[in-house]
Amino acid sequence: MKALMEVQGLTKRYGGFTALDNVTLSLSDDAPSMTAVAGESGSGKTTLARMMLGFIEPTQGAVLYGGKDVAKMSASEKRQFRREVQPVFQDPFEVFNPFYRIDHVLTTPVKRYRLADTDAKAQSLIEDALKRVGLRPQDTLGRFPHELSGGQRQRVMVARAVLLRPRLIVADEPVSMVDASLRATILDELRTLNRDLGISIVYITHDLTTAFQICDNIVVLYRGTVAEAGAVERVIGDPKHPYSQLLVSSIPLPDLDKVWGADEIPVTEANAARLNNGCQFAPRCPSVMEQCWRAPPPKFVPDTQRLATCFLYDGSAVAPDDDVASVFRPPETARLG
Amino acid sequence: MNRFFASLRRNYEQGRISAILVLGLTILIAVVLFGVVGSLFVDPINATVGAVRPRRPPGADYFLGTDSQGRDMWTLLIYATPNTLKMGLIAGFIGVGFGAVLGLIAGHFGGVADAIIRVISDALLTVPAIAVLVVIAGNIDRMSTLIMAMVVASLGWMFTTRTVRAQVLSVREKAYIEVARVNGEGPWEILFAEIMPNIMPYIVASFVGTVSGSILAVIGLEALGLGALEEMTLGNTIYWSQQSSAVLRGYWWWWGPPIVVIALIFIGLFLTSVGFDRFANPRLARR
Amino acid sequence: AQVEDMPRNETLVLTPWGDQPAQFANVENWHPYLTSVTHQRDVMQFTVNEMLFYTNLNTGELIPWQAESYEYAPDFMTATIKLRDGVEWSDGEKFTAEDVKFTLEAVRDAPPESRGAAAYNEWIKDVTINDPLNVTINFNKAAPRFIRDYLALGHENHHTILPKHIWEGQDFATFTNYDPDKGWPVGTGPYKLVLTTNQQEIFDRRDDWWGANAGFQDMPAPKRIILVPVSSDDAMGQLHIANQVDGGRQLLIGTFEAARAQNDKLQSWNTEGPNWGAPDGCDYSLVFNMMKEPWNDVNLRYAINYAIDRDALNDIGYEGSQKPVTYAFSGYMAGTWLGEGSPLQAVLDKYNLDDPSQDKVDEYMANGGYAKDGNGLWAKDGAPIRVTVRTPAFIQPILAPLTQQLKNAGFDAVQAPVDDTWLPDIQSGNFDTMVFVHCGSLSEPLETLQHYHSKFSRPLGETIPTPIAASRYSNPEYDAIIDRMDAVTADTSPDSGYMKDAAAALDIALRDLPQIDMLEEFHVVTFNNTYWTGWPSAEDPYVAPYTPWEAFNVVIHNLKPSGAE
Amino acid sequence: MSKELQRYLLTRFGQFLLIIFVAVSINFIIPRLLPGDPVQTALARLQTAGGAQNVDIQAVSASYRAKYGLDAPLIEQYFNYWMDLFRLDLGVSFANFPEKVSTMIGNALPWSVGLLATATLIAFLTGSLLGARLAWPGAGRGIKTLVPMMMVLTSIPFYLLAIILIYFFAVVLRWFPPAGGVDTTRIMRFDWETTRDILNHALLPALSIILGNIGFWALGMRSQMINVLGEDYITFAEAKGLPPRRIFVWYGMRNALLAQITALALSLGHVVSGAILVEVIFNYPGLGSLLYVAIRGQDYFVIQGVVLMLIVSLAVLLFIVDLIYPLLDPRIRR
Amino acid sequence: MSAPKEVDPVLEVTNLNVHYDTGHGPAKAVNDVSISLKPGERLGLIGESGSGKTTMATALMRLTRPPGRIASGSVMLDGKDIMAMSARELRETRLRDIALIPQGAMSSLNPVMRLEEQIIDAIVAHTSGMKRAALNARVEELLTNVGLAAEVARRFPHELSGGMKQRAAMAIATSLSPKVIVADEPTSALDVVVQRQVMQTLGRLQDGLGAAVVLIGHDMGLVAQFADRVGVMYAGKIVEIGPVRQMIEAPRHPYTRLLVDSLPGIKVKQALIGIPGLPPPLVNLPPGCSFSPRCPFAFERCKNEVPQPQEVGDRQQAACHLYPEHSALPPMPVGPNDTEAQP
Ligand SMILES: Nc1ncnc2c1ncn2[C@@H]1O[C@H](COP(=O)(O)OP(=O)(O)OP(=O)(O)O)[C@@H](O)[C@H]1O
Ligand SMILES: Nc1ncnc2c1ncn2[C@@H]1O[C@H](COP(=O)(O)OP(=O)(O)OP(=O)(O)O)[C@@H](O)[C@H]1O
Ligand SMILES: [Mg+2]
Numbered sequence A: 001m002k003a004l005m006e007v008q009g010l011t012k013r014y015g016g017f018t019a020l021d022n023v024t025l026s027l028s029d030d031a032p033s034m035t036a037v038a039g040e041s042g043s044g045k046t047t048l049a050r051m052m053l054g055f056i057e058p059t060q061g062a063v064l065y066g067g068k069d070v071a072k073m074s075a076s077e078k079r080q081f082r083r084e085v086q087p088v089f090q091d092p093f094e095v096f097n098p099f100y101r102i103d104h105v106l107t108t109p110v111k112r113y114r115l116a117d118t119d120a121k122a123q124s125l126i127e128d129a130l131k132r133v134g135l136r137p138q139d140t141l142g143r144f145p146h147e148l149s150g151g152q153r154q155r156v157m158v159a160r161a162v163l164l165r166p167r168l169i170v171a172d173e174p175v176s177m178v179d180a181s182l183r184a185t186i187l188d189e190l191r192t193l194n195r196d197l198g199i200s201i202v203y204i205t206h207d208l209t210t211a212f213q214i215c216d217n218i219v220v221l222y223r224g225t226v227a228e229a230g231a232v233e234r235v236i237g238d239p240k241h242p243y244s245q246l247l248v249s250s251i252p253l254p255d256l257d258k259v260w261g262a263d264e265i266p267v268t269e270a271n272a273a274r275l276n277n278g279c280q281f282a283p284r285c286p287s288v289m290e291q292c293w294r295a296p297p298p299k300f301v302p303d304t305q306r307l308a309t310c311f312l313y314d315g316s317a318v319a320p321d322d323d324v325a326s327v328f329r330p331p332e333t334a335r336l337g
Numbered sequence B: 001m002n003r004f005f006a007s008l009r010r011n012y013e014q015g016r017i018s019a020i021l022v023l024g025l026t027i028l029i030a031v032v033l034f035g036v037v038g039s040l041f042v043d044p045i046n047a048t049v050g051a052v053r054p055r056r057p058p059g060a061d062y063f064l065g066t067d068s069q070g071r072d073m074w075t076l077l078i079y080a081t082p083n084t085l086k087m088g089l090i091a092g093f094i095g096v097g098f099g100a101v102l103g104l105i106a107g108h109f110g111g112v113a114d115a116i117i118r119v120i121s122d123a124l125l126t127v128p129a130i131a132v133l134v135v136i137a138g139n140i141d142r143m144s145t146l147i148m149a150m151v152v153a154s155l156g157w158m159f160t161t162r163t164v165r166a167q168v169l170s171v172r173e174k175a176y177i178e179v180a181r182v183n184g185e186g187p188w189e190i191l192f193a194e195i196m197p198n199i200m201p202y203i204v205a206s207f208v209g210t211v212s213g214s215i216l217a218v219i220g221l222e223a224l225g226l227g228a229l230e231e232m233t234l235g236n237t238i239y240w241s242q243q244s245s246a247v248l249r250g251y252w253w254w255w256g257p258p259i260v261v262i263a264l265i266f267i268g269l270f271l272t273s274v275g276f277d278r279f280a281n282p283r284l285a286r287r
Numbered sequence C: 001a002q003v004e005d006m007p008r009n010e011t012l013v014l015t016p017w018g019d020q021p022a023q024f025a026n027v028e029n030w031h032p033y034l035t036s037v038t039h040q041r042d043v044m045q046f047t048v049n050e051m052l053f054y055t056n057l058n059t060g061e062l063i064p065w066q067a068e069s070y071e072y073a074p075d076f077m078t079a080t081i082k083l084r085d086g087v088e089w090s091d092g093e094k095f096t097a098e099d100v101k102f103t104l105e106a107v108r109d110a111p112p113e114s115r116g117a118a119a120y121n122e123w124i125k126d127v128t129i130n131d132p133l134n135v136t137i138n139f140n141k142a143a144p145r146f147i148r149d150y151l152a153l154g155h156e157n158h159h160t161i162l163p164k165h166i167w168e169g170q171d172f173a174t175f176t177n178y179d180p181d182k183g184w185p186v187g188t189g190p191y192k193l194v195l196t197t198n199q200q201e202i203f204d205r206r207d208d209w210w211g212a213n214a215g216f217q218d219m220p221a222p223k224r225i226i227l228v229p230v231s232s233d234d235a236m237g238q239l240h241i242a243n244q245v246d247g248g249r250q251l252l253i254g255t256f257e258a259a260r261a262q263n264d265k266l267q268s269w270n271t272e273g274p275n276w277g278a279p280d281g282c283d284y285s286l287v288f289n290m291m292k293e294p295w296n297d298v299n300l301r302y303a304i305n306y307a308i309d310r311d312a313l314n315d316i317g318y319e320g321s322q323k324p325v326t327y328a329f330s331g332y333m334a335g336t337w338l339g340e341g342s343p344l345q346a347v348l349d350k351y352n353l354d355d356p357s358q359d360k361v362d363e364y365m366a367n368g369g370y371a372k373d374g375n376g377l378w379a380k381d382g383a384p385i386r387v388t389v390r391t392p393a394f395i396q397p398i399l400a401p402l403t404q405q406l407k408n409a410g411f412d413a414v415q416a417p418v419d420d421t422w423l424p425d426i427q428s429g430n431f432d433t434m435v436f437v438h439c440g441s442l443s444e445p446l447e448t449l450q451h452y453h454s455k456f457s458r459p460l461g462e463t464i465p466t467p468i469a470a471s472r473y474s475n476p477e478y479d480a481i482i483d484r485m486d487a488v489t490a491d492t493s494p495d496s497g498y499m500k501d502a503a504a505a506l507d508i509a510l511r512d513l514p515q516i517d518m519l520e521e522f523h524v525v526t527f528n529n530t531y532w533t534g535w536p537s538a539e540d541p542y543v544a545p546y547t548p549w550e551a552f553n554v555v556i557h558n559l560k561p562s563g564a565e
Numbered sequence D: 001m002s003k004e005l006q007r008y009l010l011t012r013f014g015q016f017l018l019i020i021f022v023a024v025s026i027n028f029i030i031p032r033l034l035p036g037d038p039v040q041t042a043l044a045r046l047q048t049a050g051g052a053q054n055v056d057i058q059a060v061s062a063s064y065r066a067k068y069g070l071d072a073p074l075i076e077q078y079f080n081y082w083m084d085l086f087r088l089d090l091g092v093s094f095a096n097f098p099e100k101v102s103t104m105i106g107n108a109l110p111w112s113v114g115l116l117a118t119a120t121l122i123a124f125l126t127g128s129l130l131g132a133r134l135a136w137p138g139a140g141r142g143i144k145t146l147v148p149m150m151m152v153l154t155s156i157p158f159y160l161l162a163i164i165l166i167y168f169f170a171v172v173l174r175w176f177p178p179a180g181g182v183d184t185t186r187i188m189r190f191d192w193e194t195t196r197d198i199l200n201h202a203l204l205p206a207l208s209i210i211l212g213n214i215g216f217w218a219l220g221m222r223s224q225m226i227n228v229l230g231e232d233y234i235t236f237a238e239a240k241g242l243p244p245r246r247i248f249v250w251y252g253m254r255n256a257l258l259a260q261i262t263a264l265a266l267s268l269g270h271v272v273s274g275a276i277l278v279e280v281i282f283n284y285p286g287l288g289s290l291l292y293v294a295i296r297g298q299d300y301f302v303i304q305g306v307v308l309m310l311i312v313s314l315a316v317l318l319f320i321v322d323l324i325y326p327l328l329d330p331r332i333r334r
Numbered sequence E: 001m002s003a004p005k006e007v008d009p010v011l012e013v014t015n016l017n018v019h020y021d022t023g024h025g026p027a028k029a030v031n032d033v034s035i036s037l038k039p040g041e042r043l044g045l046i047g048e049s050g051s052g053k054t055t056m057a058t059a060l061m062r063l064t065r066p067p068g069r070i071a072s073g074s075v076m077l078d079g080k081d082i083m084a085m086s087a088r089e090l091r092e093t094r095l096r097d098i099a100l101i102p103q104g105a106m107s108s109l110n111p112v113m114r115l116e117e118q119i120i121d122a123i124v125a126h127t128s129g130m131k132r133a134a135l136n137a138r139v140e141e142l143l144t145n146v147g148l149a150a151e152v153a154r155r156f157p158h159e160l161s162g163g164m165k166q167r168a169a170m171a172i173a174t175s176l177s178p179k180v181i182v183a184d185e186p187t188s189a190l191d192v193v194v195q196r197q198v199m200q201t202l203g204r205l206q207d208g209l210g211a212a213v214v215l216i217g218h219d220m221g222l223v224a225q226f227a228d229r230v231g232v233m234y235a236g237k238i239v240e241i242g243p244v245r246q247m248i249e250a251p252r253h254p255y256t257r258l259l260v261d262s263l264p265g266i267k268v269k270q271a272l273i274g275i276p277g278l279p280p281p282l283v284n285l286p287p288g289c290s291f292s293p294r295c296p297f298a299f300e301r302c303k304n305e306v307p308q309p310q311e312v313g314d315r316q317q318a319a320c321h322l323y324p325e326h327s328a329l330p331p332m333p334v335g336p337n338d339t340e341a342q343p
C-alpha cells in the first residue's frame, strides 16, 4: 500500500502537558478515503490536525507526506505540500479576513500557485469550484464575508480547497458552528469531493452521527491517545471500548425510543491522582481493573476492522503494527457513480 | 477608491461614523483654515519683532492687541497655529509610522525581535522627553520646529508599538491567517496584506492620539523655553507671555487666544479620537 | 531647636537675587568663601557677617564699620587698617587684628575655587599685626586699589573677616562653618542663624550685639530676618502683592507695574517709570571675536553698530526700563566725572555711536567690500555674513529685537539657543559674536577701560582669564595708557593726567570698537513698605539697593517698622 | 505559590531589571552627549555670579574634573556610575557644590509626591467614577452635562489651565495664594496651622492637575465600562435580580478598572515630567522645579539624578502593576 | 413525565414582539409569539441560529437591552405581568420566580469574583438576615445539587471547565427555587458526554423543584431527549408547537419536517439532506409566510398572507396554509438541492 500521508508515533507536548500521545495513522493513496477523528473536547483532535497540516511541529514522531518528513521539507516540497494538503476550519467566520471580499481567498491561491495563466482561466476555475459546492458565482463573488450566511461561508472555504485540487483535506470540525439544516448540505459536499474528485478527507468532529454518515473509518481519541479505531459501522454501531460506549450512549438522538442512559455518569473523577502511566480512561471507567492503572493497554483487535486499546480485550490479538489504519476497511468505492 | 467609499458608507450606516467624529474633524479643519485662509489677509511683517507698538490691548488698530516684542497677536496667531499643527502632524506621522512598523514586526515575528523591541520600547517609555530634548538642543546650533517634531516623535512611538503589537497578537491567531498561509502567502505578505489592514483603525486612532500627545509635548517643551524660539508657534507665544508675566499684568490677550486655539485643536483631536475609538471598537458605537 | 512664631510686622522677609530653584541647597554649609555656596551673597552678609568698610556707591562716601579707617603708604606697597574698638564676635570673643591677618592669609592660601583666592594670592604678600586694633597688609606690588576693591566697596562677593578662633586648624576647602549647638556660624553681625531648611533660612536678632553696646549703632529694627527662595519673576510679583516678602529679587518692569497697581506700598529706586530701577554697573554689549574673520573688520563692526536702534531695544526688550549707552560707564559715580566739561564725555559725543542709520550701515559695508546677495543679505565673495546672536539666559529679552534689527539691516542674523555653553565658548574663543553683560565702573573710569588690556587677551583656543576680555582685543598703545593709570589713584578732575589718559584710552576703544555697548542695566529692585520703611531710593540714596551687595547691611540698620499690624 | 506564579514573577522581575538597565544606561549617556564641557559649563554659572571673575579657571576646572571623576575613561566612568548608584550616590550639583544631588532630590520629592501623586490619584478616582456613571444606562442629567465640560477642560493642557486658574483665583479674586509651598513666614511644624497652610498652597496647582486629567480618566473608564456592560455576566447579574448599585460596582467597575491600572501607573510615573510646568508656574518646591532649574543651568548630575528618579520610579510602578495585577485579575494568576 | 392538564399556566406569553432598531428599521426578532407553560412542564424551543430564541428568552425576563426593545405583548408570570412591573418588583421577581440559565455560561460569570461570592450575591439580593455560615452551607448544598464539589466554591470562573461553569450557572439559577427556569442553549458548547451530564442534572433539579422549564436549543435530538413539548421557531415566529413525539414522528409544518429529516441517525447510512436556502432578513420579512421562499409546498397564498397558528392535531399547532385543507403533511416533492428549489 502506498501511503499518501503517514502519521508516525506523533506526540505533542505543551509544557508538561501531553496533548497527543504516540498516534500512528497512515492514509492510503490507492483509494481516497474518509477518515473521522472523534473525541471529547481537549482530546487532541485539533492538535493532530494542525500537525498534519504542518502548522505546528511534533514533539516526537513525524508526519510524512509522499514519504517526506513535513518538518524537513525543502521550500519547493513545502509548496507542493501546502497546495496538496488543505484545511477546512471550524469557524466559518474567522477564516475570512473581514477586510477583503470573498474573492480574496479564491484569487490568492490561484495567483500564488499559478493555477491559471490568464485572468479568464482563473475566473472560470473559481466559478467552477463555487458551482461544485452549490454556490452561484454571481451571488457570491464581490461580497464581503459578513454578507454571507455561515453555511455559505463554509461552502466558500470548501470551494477554496476544491480549487486547489488537493490530495487531502483536513477538516477540523467544519460544521460544528453551522446550523443543523446546513450541516447536512456541507457534509454531503465533502463526501461528493471524496467520491468524485478522489480527495482523501480527514474529518475531525465530536459529532459521531455525522461521522457515521459520511466516513469509512473512525479514530476515537481520548486525552491524546487512541481509544478505539476502525470501520464506522463497527466502532459506532457496536463500540467496544468503554469510552466509545459512553460516547455513543450520550448521543442525543431525536428518537424517543432510544433514551439517554438513565444512569448518570459519575461527574467527579475519583482516583484521578492514581493515574500516572496506565490507561488514560481508567479514572472514569466503569469496568476499570487493577492492571489498567499500571500500564497503557496495547491495541487489541477484538474482531475484524477495529482495534480497541482496552484490557477488557486482553487475550484478543494485538494489532500487528502500531498503525491504526491497519484495521481500516477499504472505502466504499462501490457507491461511486 | 470605490471600495473606500463603500466601506465609508457601510460604516456610516452601521453608526460607526458618528456625529462626534464629524464634529471633531470640522473643528480641526476650521483651525487649519484659520491658519491657511487667515494668512491671505494679514501681512507677515506684523508678526516680526518690533513691527508694531508693543503691549497694546485689543482695539481698532490691533484686533487682538500686541505682545511685548512688538508683534501683532492676530497675525502671530494666524502663523503660529499651522506651525504648531505641523509639528504635531510630523511627529504623529513619524511616531506612528515607526511605532506601527515595530509593533507589527514584534507581534508578527515574535521571538528575539519581539523581545528586543519590547525591552527598548518599555525602557524608552520611562525616559522623559525633556532629557532627550536637552541633549538634542545642546547638539544643534539652531532649534527648529522640524527638529522639535522629530524629538517628540522619537519618544512618541512606544504607545503605538504597544497597541499595534497587542492587536497583531490577537489578529495573528485568527484562522484567516492560516488560510493565507495555505493559500501560499509569505510572512511579509501576511503581515502587510492580511494583518495590517485589520488593525488600521487602531493605527489611525493611535495616530490621532500621538498627534495630540505630540502637540501637548511640543507646547510643554516650548513653554519651558526649550523650543525653536525664533519660530512662531503657539507654545512659544505662551512662553513669551510667561516670560513677561502677562498673567499677573492682566494682559489676557497674550495668553488667552493661544490657549483658546490650543484648546480648540485638542478638542478637535479629542473628538476625532473618540470618534475613531467607536470606529475601532464597534461595541462603543452602539451607545 | 525650637523656633517660635514671630509677628509678621517684626519680621523682614527677603529673597535671594535672581532666579533660584524653589528649594535652597547646601543649607548646612555656611562657608562664605565657597564660590558655589551662595549664602554669603544671599543673606549671610547682612545678618551674621559684617565688613570692615562699606561704600555708598551713589556718592563714593566710605562707611567705616568694623574698622575705623585705612591708610596707604605712598608707594602703595602697604596699607594699614585701624579697627574699631569694642567689636565682638557672637560668641563673645573680641574681634581683633589676629582675625584680619588670619582671614587675609587664609584666603591667600586657599584652594583656587575659593572666592578671591587668586586675587589675594596675586596681591598679598603677608599681613603684620601692629597691635590688636592695628594691622598692616604688605603687597607684592603697588596696590592703590586693593582695599577699596576687596575690603571696602561693599559690592557683591567681596570679603568678610572670619573668626580666627573658630577657623584656625580647619580645612578651608571643606569646613562647613555650621553647628547649631555651638552657635556657628559665628560673626559680628546682629543676627544669628536659628533655622536653615530648604524652604527658609531664619535669623533672629541677637540682643547682645556689640554695635548697640558700644554705642556705634542702634539695634536694627527687624527681630527676625527670613530668606525664602523664589523661582520666577511672576512668583516674586505675587509674593509682593500678597505682602509675603519685603524685598530681594528684582522684578521685570511690567511685573513691577502690575504689582504696584495692586499694592501701592511697593517702591523701586525711582518714583517714576519707565526708568524705575537702579543701575548696577553693568551694560549689555555685543562682543566680537576679534581673532576671527570677518569680525576683525572694523567696518563690519561699525555697520552693525549703526544697525542697532538702542531705543527700540530698550522699548521692546525692556519696556524702556534700561538706558541706551555707548560705553560701559555706570550710572553710579560716573555722574561725577562724565557730563558737561568732561574729556570722556567729549570722546563719547565725538563718536556718537547711538545713531541708527541704514545709510551708515550701507556705507560701512561698502567700505568693507561687502555687497548684498540675491536674498538681500550682506555678503562677501558670495557668502552671506551670518550673525549668530547668542546670549546668556539673563539677557534673553534683548535677543529677539536685536536679531530682528540686524535682519532688517540686511544681515543674516539668527538667534542661538539660550543655554549655558556661552561662557566656556567665550573662554575658549569658540564664538563669533556674543551678547554679554559687561560690568564696568562703579567708581572710576579705569575699572571699565582696563578690560581691553592685552594682559587678558590670549590667542584663539587658549583660555582667557576673564570673560570680560571676550573680544581678545590687544593694542600695545592702549596697554601703555592703562598701565599708567593703574599705578596711580584716580583723580577725576577734568584736567588731571589720569583723565587725559582715560580720554585717550576711550578714544581708542571707541575707534576700534571691539564690542558694542548698547544698554545700561537698571534693575527694578522692589521693596515693600507695608511692614518696613526706610528703604534706599533715589530720593534717599544712602547706599546702593542690592541685597547681594554687602552694603545692604546698612539698609537693615535703616529700616523702620511701618506700624502695620 | 505555584510554580507558574513563581515563573511569572521571575520573568517579570528579569524584564524589570533589564528595563532599568537599559534606561539607566541611556541616562548615563544622555549628559555625555551634551556638547561642551560640563565642568566649564558649571564654572560658567559661577562666573556670572559676579565677583568670581578673578577665579583661576584652569586650576578650578582641573580640580573639579578630578573631583567628579570626569577625567577617567568613559567605560570606567560607566562602571563608577553603577557603583555609585548602588551606594545611592547620585553625585553633586555643580550649581550648588558641594550639595549632594540625592539630598536635593530628597528635599523636593515629598512636595512632588504629595502634590502630584495625590492630585493624579484624585483625578483618577473621580474621573473613573464619573466615566463609569456615564456609561451606566440612565446616567443623570448632571453627569451628562458635567462630563463634557470635563472633557473640554482635559483638552486644555494642564499647565495652561494653571495659568487661567492663577489669573482668576489668585490674581483677580485673591482667594488662594498664587505661589510657593507654604507662607514665607510659616515655621513648619506638625500642626493643623501648617497643614492648612500647605493644603491652601497646594489647592490651585492640584486643581489644575485634577481638572486637566479628570476627563481623560472619565473617557477611558467610559469606554472600558461600555465594553464591560456588554458582557454576558452583566446580563446574568441582572437576571439574578441584584441591586443596580451592586452590579455597577462589583460587576461593572471592578472589571472596567482593570484595564485602567496600567495607564494609572504610567501616568503616575510621568507625573513629574508632565507637571514640571505646573510646579514652575506655581513656584512649587518639587522635583519639577528642581529639574527645570537644572535644565536651564545644565546642572549635569542633577538632571541625571532627577531623570534617573523618574525612570526608576516608572519602572518600579510598572513592575508593581505587574505584581499586583494577578491579585486584581485572577485570570492572570495561572 | 407529562404535564398535568387542567392547571392554570405558570407562564403565559401573549403576542410578544421584540424589535431591534437598526439603521434599516426594526428587525422583528420575536414576532407575535404566544406560548403558555404549565407548572412543572418542560418546553423545548428549537430553531436555527438567529431565529430569535435568545431574544425571546431575555425578553421573558425583561432583560432586553438596546437596541432591542419589547414592542408589545405581555408575559404573565403566575398572574402578574412582568412587562408592567416596577423596577423593584422586577428585581425581586427575577431569580426568585423566574430564573435564567444564560446561553453563554462561559462568559456569564464575573471573572474577578469567586464562585461562592457570586452565588451568595444572588441569595442575599432576595433574602435578608442570613448569616454567613448559613449562606456557606447553602452554597455547598446548591453546588452538591448540581454535582459539583463544595471546594469549587472558592474557585474563580476561569478555573472551571465549561461543564462546571454551566453547572455553576445552574446552581445560581435554582438557588431560590424559581417557578420557571429559562435555559438558553445550556449545552451548546459542550461535548456530548458532558452535555448529557448537564442535561441530566437539569432534569433532576427540575423534578425536585417542580419548576417549569423552557429549554432553548438548536439540536432537535437534545431537546427531544429532554422536553415534553417542543416549539419550533423560524424567523421570530413559533411555526409549530406540540408534544415531542408528534413533532418528531408527525410534524405538520414543512419546516419542522425538513429539520427532522436533516438529522442523521446512527442506524443506517442515509443521504444527508439539508434545507435549501436562507432565512429571510428580519428587517425585511416577505409579506406572507416567512418560510415560503424555501418551502417545497409553497403556493400563491403563502406569499401574500401570514399564516396564523391553528390546531393541527392533539395539542399540536402549526402556522401553515396547508391546513386545515390537508390533514397531514403531503409527501416531500423530490427536487434538486438548490437554493431556488420550488415545488
Ligand atoms: N498552544 C497550546 N498551548 C498549550 N496547550 C494547548 C495548546 N493547544 C492545545 N492545548 C491543549 O492540548 C489539548 C488538546 O487540544 P486540542 O485543541 O487538540 O483539542 P481538541 O480535541 O481539538 O478539542 P476541541 O474539541 O475543544 O476543539 C487541550 O487540553 C488543550 O488545552
Ligand atoms: N443587538 C442586536 N442588534 C441588531 N440585531 C440583533 C441584535 N441582537 C440580535 N439581533 C438579531 O436578532 C435576531 C435574533 O437573535 P437571537 O440572538 O435571539 O437568535 P438566536 O435564535 O438566539 O440565535 P443563536 O442560535 O445563534 O443563539 C438575529 O437575526 C440577530 O441578528
Ligand atoms: Mg479542536
Ligand SMILES: [Mg+2]
Pocket (backbone or CB within 6 Å): E053, E054, E055, E103, E185
Ligand atoms: Mg441564542
